[in-house]
Amino acid sequence: MLTRRVFLAAFLTACSRAESAVRLRARPAQVVGGDGKPGITPLNLRPRRDALLYVPTSAPDPAPLVLYLHGATGDEQQGIRRLRALADEFGCLVLSPASEEGTWDAIRSGYGPDVRFIDRALTKVFAQRRVDPRKIAVCGFSDGASYALGLGISNGDLFRAVIAFSPGSVPPGIEERGTPRIYISHGTKDQILPIESSSRRLVPLLKQAGYEVNYQEFDGPHTVPPEIARGAIEWFLK
Helix, strand or coil, X not given: CCCHHHHHHHHCCCCHHHHHHCCCCCCCCCCCCCCCXXXXXXXXXXXCCCEEEEXXXXXXXXXXXXXXXXXXXXXXXXXXXXXXXXXXXXXXXXXXXXXXXXXXXXXXXXXXXXXXXXXXXXXXXXXXXXXXXXXXXXXXXXXXXXXXXXXXXXCCCCCCEEEEECCCCCCCCCCCCCCCEEEEEEECCCCCCCHHHCHHXXXXXXXXXXXXXXXXXECCCCCXXXXXXXXXXXXXXX
C-alpha cells in the first residue's frame, strides 16, 4: 500500500525552505465583542488585491469558515460571487483573499508571500469572529484548487476539509500535517486542465496515500456547476 510518506516522497518534491514556508500559524481564538459585522468587509491588508470577509446574517456563533482561493487571473471577488448564496443558506463565513500576482505563488515557484498573506487574513478574521475550529475548510477552483490541496495537506491541523474544484496537481513543497478530508470535482470535458492528466491521476494517489477523498465527475467544461458547489458545502458541514 502506498503510504502518505511514500506519496509525499515520490509524488511531490519538498525542501526545508518550502516546508517552513507552507505552514500557517493563525488559529481560532475565543473572541469577546468581536466586530465582524454581517455583509462584505475588506480586510484592508494591502491597497490592491486585498482579502474580503463575507459574514451572512445566518452565521451562528461560533461559525464555520470557508477559505476560498480563486483561479488564475481571478481576484478576491471570486469567492464571494461563487459562495455567497450558499453561505447565506448554510451560515458559513467566507474568506476570499487574492494572490499577490495573477496566480498563487506555488503554482509559479514556491510557497511564500501568498501563504503569509493568507495567514494575516486568517489572523484578522479569527480576531473579529468566533470560528468553530471543527469546521474550517480551504476551497479553491483551478489553480486555486491545486493551491488548496497543497495548503490543506500541509495544514491539516487547521483545515478539517479541503475542497478542490477542477485541480491540476498538488504544488511541490508541501509538509504533511493531519489528515483532512478531501472533496474533488472535475468536468469530463475540461479543456483547460484535462481530467485524465489531473484529477483522474491525482485522486487514486491521494486515496492510496490514506486520504479520505470524495470524488465527483460531471459532464461539463472547466467550471463549478451549482449542484457541485452545493454538494461540496453540504459534505463539508455534515
